[in-house]
Amino acid sequence: MRVDVAIIGAGPAGSACAIALRRRMPSLSVALIEASHFDTPRAGETLSPAARPLLEHLGVFDTFRAAGHAEVHGTTASWGDASPHDNDYIFHARGPGWHLDRARFDAMLAEHSATLGATLLLGSAVSEANRSDDGWLIDLANGRTIAARFLADATGNAAIVRRFCGARNVVVDHLVSFGRFFDDDTNADPRTIVEAFADGWWYTAALPGKRRFVACMTDSNVARRLHLRDAECWTRLLETMPITGGIARHASGPIVARACGSQRLESAAGSDWIAAGDAASRFDPLSSQGITKALRSGVFASYAIGDQLTTGDNSGLRRYDRFIHSEFIHYLRTRKEVYRGEQRWPQNQFWSERCSVESVHSQSTIAT
Numbered sequence: 001m002r003v004d005v006a007i008i009g010a011g012p013a014g015s016a017c018a019i020a021l022r023r024r025m026p027s028l029s030v031a032l033i034e035a036s037h038f039d040t041p042r043a044g045e046t047l048s049p050a051a052r053p054l055l056e057h058l059g060v061f062d063t064f065r066a067a068g069h070a071e072v073h074g075t076t077a078s079w080g081d082a083s084p085h086d087n088d089y090i091f092h093a094r095g096p097g098w099h100l101d102r103a104r105f106d107a108m109l110a111e112h113s114a115t116l117g118a119t120l121l122l123g124s125a126v127s128e129a130n131r132s133d134d135g136w137l138i139d140l141a142n143g144r145t146i147a148a149r150f151l152a153d154a155t156g157n158a159a160i161v162r163r164f165c166g167a168r169n170v171v172v173d174h175l176v177s178f179g180r181f182f183d184d185d186t187n188a189d190p191r192t193i194v195e196a197f198a199d200g201w202w203y204t205a206a207l208p209g210k211r212r213f214v215a216c217m218t219d220s221n222v223a224r225r226l227h228l229r230d231a232e233c234w235t236r237l238l239e240t241m242p243i244t245g246g247i248a249r250h251a252s253g254p255i256v257a258r259a260c261g262s263q264r265l266e267s268a269a270g271s272d273w274i275a276a277g278d279a280a281s282r283f284d285p286l287s288s289q290g291i292t293k294a295l296r297s298g299v300f301a302s303y304a305i306g307d308q309l310t311t312g313d314n315s316g317l318r319r320y321d322r323f324i325h326s327e328f329i330h331y332l333r334t335r336k337e338v339y340r341g342e343q344r345w346p347q348n349q350f351w352s353e354r355c356s357v358e359s360v361h362s363q364s365t366i367a368t
């Protein structure tokens with residue numbers, strides 16, 4: 001198969017990029033290559049109200065609404081003191097947010113790109129990509145090879161451009177989520193609940209099908225000290241949480257660890273590649289902005305790719321790179337302010353590092 005653009009990864013970033021490309025530049029052929037069949041649970045349950053204009057822009061808002069994802073009108077947080085505070089979206093001009101069935105949401109976006117003419121390849125993990133005379137040769141684990149003029153990396157945490165394009169990571173912290181699924185027949189409010197503790201924070205969110213996800217978020221070195229991979233230690237810690245511990249009972253699965261520290265690529269685009277979504281920059285899940293950011297960067301990436309391939313103008317790629325960088329710096333400032341809102345454990349490494357006055361400047365220069 002030969003295409004103009006190969007987009008690897010059909011999460012929100014990859015699908016948004018494919019949809020936007022097909023809508024704006026229908027002369028460009030697009031392959032959207034996805035390792036999974038959207039048949040396993042995915043992280044990220046709350047879609048912020050800010051996603052609405054992006055879904056409208058992509059022409060999928062009506063389909064999204066019809067899918068019946070539960071509306072959510074705010075979050076609840078025990079942050080700064082022990083009592084829970086509600087943060088309502090009631091004053092949000094864009095209306096409510098949503099509690100997503102993530103796998104269904106991702107599948108809907110990917111299928112929409114196919115209706116617009118993108119070639120959607122599911123169950124097709126990319127194992128290798130190498131430059132050729134006129135672009136890229138992309139090998140799939142199932143033995144197929146795809147030739148493409150341009151490569152877009154939307155593989156989330158996998159961030160395959162690090163391997164194939166030599167892009168370097170700027171790492172800010174080593175936050176890890178240790179999460180577990182629970183049965184939940186309480187019909188509890190679908191609000192996401194966040195609860196700070198001495199070494200990090202817990203969060204829980206209701207899922208479709210009377211299930212619930214509960215996760216402890218802390219730094220990888222603290223997690224080792226707390227033995228969070230051990231189900232008994234994890235459960236004992238959960239039971240000490242005044243709010244989350246009272247909601248979550250009947251665990252029904254193993255503990256799933258997932259890296260979710262703040263990081264960005266030193267450069268998010270080159271002359272024949274671009275990275276979008278978490279592959280380009282990753283925000284702390286506390287922000288609840290990951291999916292919205294992924295959609296936005298997928299759309300912006302499509303503009304830069306379109307200009308490059310149709311007119312040879314690479315200024316869009318440079319603008320895109322600057323945008324990802326400045327968005328991340330802005331995010332780091334907000335992150336610091338939010339973490340400084342919690343002052344109960346100033347001596348603990350988890351909190352002191354995030355609240356440090358120097359953090360925005362010094363962290364943005366750490367490269368690994």
Ligand SMILES: Cc1cc2nc3c(=O)[nH]c(=O)nc-3n(C[C@H](O)[C@H](O)[C@H](O)COP(=O)(O)OP(=O)(O)OC[C@H]3O[C@@H](n4cnc5c(N)ncnc54)[C@H](O)[C@@H]3O)c2cc1C
Pocket residue numbers: 008009010011012013014033034035036043044045046047048124125126127154155156157158160177179215258259260276277278279285288289290291292294
């Ligand atoms: C615990 C946790 C809770 C979160 N909660 C929220 C929340 O409430 N709200 C929110 O907005 N965000 C949340 N996030 C963040 C959110 O999940 C991500 O920001 C978002 O999913 C990023 O979208 P993406 O398209 O960049 O990547 P992803 O959604 O990760 O999609 C990447 C895709 O690439 C595919 N892929 C990977 N490697 C390959 C390969 N080699 N070949 C082909 N395909 C490949 C994967 O199968 C996947 O479909 C949370 C994250 C975590 C860890």
